[in-house]
Amino acid sequence: MTYEEAPRGEPGARRPKQGTVHAAGCVLWRRSPVDGALEICLVHRPKYDDWSHPKGKLKRDEDPLAGALREVEEETGHRCAPGPRLPTARYVAGGRPKQVTYWAAEATEGHFVPNREVDRVLWLPPFAARNRLTQLRDRQLVDALLSVLNPA
Template sequence: MTGRHPEGGEHQVSSPEDPTVQAAGCVLWRRSPDSGELELCLVHRPKYDDWSWPKGKLKRAEDALAGALREVAEETGCRAVPGAELATLRYLANGRPKQVRYWAAEAVACAFTPNDEVDRVLWLSPEAARARLTQPHDRPLVDALLTALRRARAAGGPQ
């Protein structure tokens, strides 16, 4: 997928041979403590005034899944258990190609503290999360997560 996206940042892992910025993130989910219904976590980044999935640039030589879980912890305060790998999004960010790999991840313990990078998190139903996401290219990940959770449930795994 290609489009304009207003991201910048510190960890731009690329080489002269491949200028693509490598990043990773998670579609973080939990069961509501009140209703038991599925909820997805979105983060608000004040620098861009947008709502997105927790994600970020990989550090040099960092494993993509490890980087995705690190970004979840930094941005949401959540420890997460990774599940299926979801889509890889490709788009332009600040005029450079960017590739973001995503995983489904279940939040198992959270303690969010607002910071300069992320000032709010929201736990929303899949439908509300899809509507709140700022970038249209992020929305198909809602369906990708729902499909992955259905497959895991059918295989006898966690839901």
């Protein structure tokens, strides 16, 4: 069990942290406007100085797919057409279990504008995207995307 500090004035220095954080996101892709090659969108979060797929916490009672599409648009400025569901990531963040549900999603329209959460986006070929991602678990999602876009 993990713990957090109790608010000042409350008896006891620590209490158990709450349950799982639920989040959702997409592995956002497009065909290059130059040569039609597959490109994957990565977001840079200055708060963590990392590169990841667009994702975020779900609002109360929000449908995971709706949350994933909302987060993609908020972080990248792009709307997208959702495709197959990808593997769910489970890990601990900030001392709490976190579960992120992902979908493959093709970018349809939009334009990135830097914001407080995301200051840069990159559209990269799969190999370069895989290498740029900070977390190993995010690299596995590139492989999952490639398997659903190019089934054997």
